[in-house]
Amino acid sequence: xxxxxxxxxxxxxxxxxxxxxxxxxxxxxxxxxxxxxxxxxxxxxxxxxxxxxxxxxxxxxxxxxxxxxxxxxxxxxxxxxxxxxxxxxxxxxxxxxxxxxxxxxxxxxxxxxxxxxxxxxxxxxxxxxxxxxxxxxxxxxxxxxxxxxxxxxxxxxxxxxxxxxxxxxxxxxxxxxxxxxxxxxxxxxxxxxxxxxxxxxxxxxxxxxxxxxxxxxxxxxxxxxxxxxxxxxxxxxxxxxxxxxxxxxxxxxxxxxxxxxx
Numbered sequence: 001x002x003x004x005x006x007x008x009x010x011x012x013x014x015x016x017x018x019x020x021x022x023x024x025x026x027x028x029x030x031x032x033x034x035x036x037x038x039x040x041x042x043x044x045x046x047x048x049x050x051x052x053x054x055x056x057x058x059x060x061x062x063x064x065x066x067x068x069x070x071x072x073x074x075x076x077x078x079x080x081x082x083x084x085x086x087x088x089x090x091x092x093x094x095x096x097x098x099x100x101x102x103x104x105x106x107x108x109x110x111x112x113x114x115x116x117x118x119x120x121x122x123x124x125x126x127x128x129x130x131x132x133x134x135x136x137x138x139x140x141x142x143x144x145x146x147x148x149x150x151x152x153x154x155x156x157x158x159x160x161x162x163x164x165x166x167x168x169x170x171x172x173x174x175x176x177x178x179x180x181x182x183x184x185x186x187x188x189x190x191x192x193x194x195x196x197x198x199x200x201x202x203x204x205x206x207x208x209x210x211x212x213x214x215x216x217x218x219x220x221x222x223x224x225x226x227x228x229x230x231x232x233x234x235x236x237x238x239x240x241x242x243x244x245x246x247x248x249x250x251x252x253x254x255x256x257x258x259x260x261x262x
Contacts, residue, residue: 004037005046012055012158016133018048019154026050026156028108029074031100056107056158067164071107071131071157078106087168087186087261088126091118094172096179107157113206115146115236116180116199120206122170123160125186125197131159146205165190167220169261171253173200175240182240183249185209187257193217196254201235201246212254220262222255 006027009015019026025044027033029051036042050056056072059081067085069078079093079101095101095118109119110130123130123139130137132155142150151157165188172184181200188195194216196209215224230250235243 004044007046007048008052009048009050010052010054012053012133012156015048015050015053015156016154018046019156021046024048024154026111028072028111029100029104031096031104031108032112032114033108050105050107050156056156062161065164067162069106069160069162071110071159072105073107075101075104075106075109085162085164085168087165087170087188088122088162091122091170091172091186094118094179106160110142110160111149111151111157113143113147113149114180115202115205116175116182116184117206118170118172118181118184118199121181121184121186121197121199122162123197124206124208125168125188125195126162126165127188127190127195128163129161130157131161132157140208143206146203148205163190167261169257171256171260173249173253183246183253185250185253185257187216187254187261189216189220189261194220196257198250198254201250203234203236209250209254216258220258222258225251225255225258 007018023045027047057070075092082089168188170186172181184199196212199206230247232243232247235246237243
């Protein structure tokens with residue numbers, strides 16, 4: 001580790017002000033940033049800890065029925081408090097281990113946008129809205145490739161608004177050591193159609209499988225996916241599996257998600 005300054009604001013206004021300092025970086029649960037600091041992969045001069053900002057924590061139901069989750073809400077609290085959206089609560093309950101779930105936050109996960117993280121699939125499949133201190137960003141506009149998002153410097157995720165679907169399920173094929181998704185698929189069925197989002201598979205990060213969405217909107221059954229072929233081109237290939245293997249897992253996990261949701 002190296003020397004740095006740390007601010008511990010207790011209000012959103014103070015956090016935004018602190019992030020305006022030169023070379024300042026937000027610190028959520030620290031589950032990615034702290035290891036990065038230890039390995040010198042990141043070296044900000046000042047950290048702005050968001051854990052004391054009560055304004056960005058908690059879960060509520062909006063007047064339109066959307067489930068609204070504060071960006072500073074931990075995975076454990078999402079698992080315990082998102083009962084109105086069971087598939088999302090189940091996803092949160094299976095992130096990492098107890099230490100990660102009790103420190104990591106939904107806002108931190110989305111801002112980091114790890115290509116194998118679980119929340120991006122839920123946000124994209126749900127057509128959720130990411131709310132920051134300055135604007136609202138639709139899920140389809142938020143993710144911008146591996147470890148990249150539409151967030152600007154100093155922008156803080158204050159809330160994520162999830163439209164609650166008629167049926168949904170998240171199925172994850174875990175990398176057993178990290179419990180990250182080797183491939184994870186979130187399927188959400190709405191009156192307007194079905195959305196399918198895939199994490200862990202693509203070099204470009206989380207993505208929607210549009211062909212599966214069209215097929216499942218016509219018939220919400222695993223058999224509706226018969227005949228669809230997802231290419232292994234552009235898929236992650238590493239010691240855990242080839243691109244073709246991950247493409248096959250996307251099909252398998254999507255079928256499992258539809259069966260579980262139906």
